[in-house]
Each structure stands twice: as structure tokens, then as C-alpha cells.
Amino acid sequence: MGSDDKNPDQINSVSPSSSSNSSLSDPWKERILIPTVLAGVAGGAVGLVSKHRKVLGLSQISATYASNFAIVAGCYCGAREFVRVSRTGKPDDLLNSVIGGFGSGAILGRLQAGQIGAVRYSVMFAVVGTAVDYATLKIKPAITKFTAEKDSWLKLPEWSPIQILDDEAVAAKRAREQQIFRNVHNLNKEES
The missing domain is CATH 1.20.5 (Single alpha-helices involved in coiled-coils or other helix-helix interfaces)
Structure with a gap:
């Protein structure tokens, strides 16, 4: 038996596992972890300029805003990626953002404000999350071009x-x- 006589089941069983291991780590970092950390940083910055910083203290209000922003972003990004994997869709598909935003908004809204809050939060998360993802898709080529140009003039x-x-x-x-x-x-x- 030569190398050309491999069983098709063996070929299919080896290929997906090796490709899935490398594809699982990159999207997790790029599409969930980094946005969550950036949202936490943005929340901390919002806490720095909040009107409640004088009453509650700067560190406490910044930490509260940072953790809330990070929780919301982590839930949204995780739900979006869960939907993407479930649908076996592309990362750039905005329907993943709509469904993920609706689901994560419904869960967080139900925990925060009951049934009425679940409806409001789900619509809000779906609209805002999809708008942010759409803007990110449009801005990403410009950022990539800028960083490529930046490397050329920095030599x-x-x-x-x-x-x-x-x-x-x-x-x-x-x-x-x-x-x-x-x-x-x-x-x-x-x-x-």
C-alpha cells in the first residue's frame, strides 16, 4: 500500500482536528478576549469622567464601569461567536451579530430588569452590537493600510x-x- 491508498475516513478524521485546533485559539483571542479587554479599558475611562466619581470615589466608580463594560462586551462577543460556530458561518457575517446581540441582550436584560428589560436589552444589544461590528468591518482595511504604511516610514x-x-x-x-x-x-x- 502506497501513500495514495489511504482510507478516505482516515483523511477526513485527521484534517478537521488539526485545523480546528489552530482555528479555535485565534478567533477566541481576536474576537472575544481583545474586545472584552478594550471594553473594560473604555469603561474605566468613562468612570474617570463620570459625575458620580466625587460621591463614590474615583477608583470605585472606574472599577464598576470597567467591569460592567467588560461583562457586556464579553457576553456579546461570546454569544456572537457561539452563533457563528453553531451556524458554521463566516466571522464577517452580520447575522451572527444580530442573533448574538439579541440572545445576550435578552439574558442580561432578564437578569437586570425582568421581562420588559429583556426585550429592551435584546433589541438594544442587537442594534448597537451589529452597528459596532459593521463599523469595525469598514474601518479594519484602513487600519491595516495605516499600519503597513507606518512600518515603511519607521525604518x-x-x-x-x-x-x-x-x-x-x-x-x-x-x-x-x-x-x-x-x-x-x-x-x-x-x-x-
Whole structure:
């Protein structure tokens, strides 16, 4: 049996597991963790300018806003990704945002304000979450282009004393430093 005579079941059983392991870690970080952390930072900034900071204290109100923003963003992003995986859809599909926003808003609204709150929160999360995702999709190419241009103008000239060294240059530099160190210690031994 050559390598061409593989069982199709074996091929299918190996391929999805190896690709799913790499695809599970990246979306989790990029599409759930990073927005949650950014929302927490934004919540802390809102707490810094809140009118309640004088009454409750700056640190307490900032922490409260930061945790609330992070909880809302984490629930929304998690629900959106759950819907994406359930529907086996693309990450850029806005229907995932609508369904995820509706579900997470309903759950958080029910916990916060009862049945009426569940309806209000679900509509609000669906609209705001989908609008933010749509804006992110439209802005992402511009940000990518800006960062690509930023790298091109940030290169140091050849005459600059600050240089980025590759592995070979680092090894040569260390060898020179060790040679200088040995020469200096040999001179100290000869003088004494």
C-alpha cells in the first residue's frame, strides 16, 4: 500500500482536528478576549469622567464601569461567536451579530430588569452590537493600510547607531564582546 491508498475516513478524521485546533485559539483571542479587554479599558475611562466619581470615589466608580463594560462586551462577543460556530458561518457575517446581540441582550436584560428589560436589552444589544461590528468591518482595511504604511516610514537609516540585528549579527556581536572581555582581563592580569 502506497501513500495514495489511504482510507478516505482516515483523511477526513485527521484534517478537521488539526485545523480546528489552530482555528479555535485565534478567533477566541481576536474576537472575544481583545474586545472584552478594550471594553473594560473604555469603561474605566468613562468612570474617570463620570459625575458620580466625587460621591463614590474615583477608583470605585472606574472599577464598576470597567467591569460592567467588560461583562457586556464579553457576553456579546461570546454569544456572537457561539452563533457563528453553531451556524458554521463566516466571522464577517452580520447575522451572527444580530442573533448574538439579541440572545445576550435578552439574558442580561432578564437578569437586570425582568421581562420588559429583556426585550429592551435584546433589541438594544442587537442594534448597537451589529452597528459596532459593521463599523469595525469598514474601518479594519484602513487600519491595516495605516499600519503597513507606518512600518515603511519607521525604518532606521543605515548610518543610525540603533540597528535591528538578525541572529547572525547578534552572534557576531557576542563573539566580539567576549573577545574584548578576555583581552581586558588579560591586561589586568599582566599589570598585577
